[in-house]
Ligand SMILES: [Fe+2]
């Protein structure tokens with residue numbers, strides 16, 4: 001099993017492929033992602049921070065350089081941000097590769113709500129693996145997707161604290177929260 | 191205490207990090223137009239964008255530091271000028287307006303801190319640039335008022351309206367409530383700028399022209415190469431209805447929309463030239 | 474309800490306001506002009522400091538207080554024409570050169586590391602003095618003829634007391650070491666001396682003369 005970072009040397013941002021590989025390897029180990037190659041493709045020409053998991057065999061993660069950037073220093077690398085983005089994708093890749101978890105649709109076909117619910121379940125587990133996250137940030141993200149209701153907050157807690165949830169359970173919880181949302185959101189796939 | 195300070199002299203605690211604008215300008219990634227990214231332009235800031243909550247959090251932090259600088263700018267205008275009738279002086283009532291704005295901006299800072307908590311953003315999580323205060327350093331009171339209260343406070347109207355709509359669409363009662371209140375204050379501040387520009391230059395058309403020119407420079411700069419505008423994919427939309435309340439006429443709003451288009455075209459052109467240069471130098 | 478045509482006392486039993494007051498129209502106008510001058514210097518300085526104070530909570534509080542004093546300046550500005558001064562700028566003056574020196578010293582600190590000095594000047598020296606001067610004026614002016622000044626004084630005093638509390642809380646939180654206690658006290662001492670030399674916001678007699686025993690005797694009808 002190998003981890004490859006592309007490009008191997010950066011000219012536009014001050015990132016180190018070796019450091020990124022190290023972070024990814026440690027994360028993969030902790031989330032139980034074994035026996036598969038990992039490819040991390042960084043578009044260093046774009047300062048935005050969009051990112052996605054493109055495949056799970058090999059695990060291919062695409063990010064724009066802003067996703068790993070220090071929010072306070074242009075073009076400088078942030079280990080915390082890189083671990084946050086990579087951690088979520090690697091954890092979700094592990095979920096996708098696990099028979100017990102079930103079969104979510106491709107990322108491009110997931111609703112924003114389902115995707116957000118999965119993120120909460122993912123980040124909650126990452127915090128327990130030693131990768132701290134700002135809970136309020138994720139609560140806000142979840143509320144934005146599912147509505148600002150007590151039901152949403154209760155379900156957030158269930159996802160955040162969840163262990164061994166299946167995709168059916170994650171998506172059912174998301175649907176339950178979304179049903180309580182009287183907001184005007186126009187729902188589209190992520 | 192000395193008069194007329196520079197942005198470098200603003201007081202900040204250790205959580206804040208000033209962005210070095212030279213670094214930003216020198217960032218070679220500026221050469222890539224967003225549409226060249228795998229995912230295209232990010233588009234208008236609405237809750238159905240995949241990165242909506244993180245973008246809103248980053249914008250909220252930008253609003254927060256903007257409010258601090260607006261507070262500082264209004265405060266300095268209370269202090270930097272004497273009451274009098276000379277070109278470097280201001281009327282007593284103008285100072286009173288600036289003190290009122292100082293209080294309003296202090297409340298906006300407080301609101302922004304609470305909203306940042308609500309959205310899960312830490313104070314100083316993102317870097318700060320001092321563009322806004324720079325406009326509040328103009329030593330000519332009429333130019334300062336026009337640049338700050340018509341251009342920058344006008345931008346605040348656009349930003350708050352965008353965030354208010356964001357909160358409304360997402361069903362976020364706290365965000366929508368706060369932005370609506372701040373929007374009311376910003377309309378008042380822009381109106382102050384429009385009223386003082388008219389009063390102070392009623393017999394000096396040359397000075398009025400100079401002030402409006404300065405406003406245009408600030409407006410263009412703060413269109414951020416197309417971040418603010420009237421195209422569908424401008425993340426921040428020009429808020430015509432509220433600008434009208436604040437004393438802008440149709441022609442002036444059309445001019446701002448045009449400046450935003452120009453700013454965007456210029457950034458795209460700069461990107462094209464930089465790309466060509468990169469190709470030639472083998473980057 | 475009793476018969477509405479039945480005559481009542483013009484001043485009800487609970488209303489014991491009196492006609493005489495200590496100040497003439499001219500004296501009142503002079504004081505009001507001095508108040509306006511001082512409130513202006515204060516709100517301008519608070520506005521200026523907002524930019525250079527690094528402590529976020531204090532920065533925001535000073536922005537709020539800046540407006541309080543601007544509003545007081547406006548109240549006094551509007552009162553002057555009602556006191557026969559049609560050109561308010563003419564009476565917008567300090568009491569004397571010594572009071573100017575005092576205000577210059579209060580507003581002088583400008584550096585990032587001088588928040589203690591900034592706050593000491595305003596909240597330990599100037600504002601307590603203003604509360605004293607405004608209270609003296611409130612208690613000595615005619616409660617009937619000068620009711621408009623009384624109304625403004627009451628609004629101003631309410632703000633001053635609230636701001637004094639804020640300022641005391643901010644200073645208490647900033648002063649953490651014996652050295653900082655000494656720093657604050659040294660600055661306060663310097664300013665108090667300047668204030669005493671000026672006699673106060675309205676010069677000598679700002680809060681009357683506590684050693685004039687005749688006032689007490691007369692009030693008792695002896
Ligand atoms: Fe504001």
Ligand SMILES: [Fe+2]
Nearest residue numbers: 260343376379
């Ligand atoms: Fe404003």
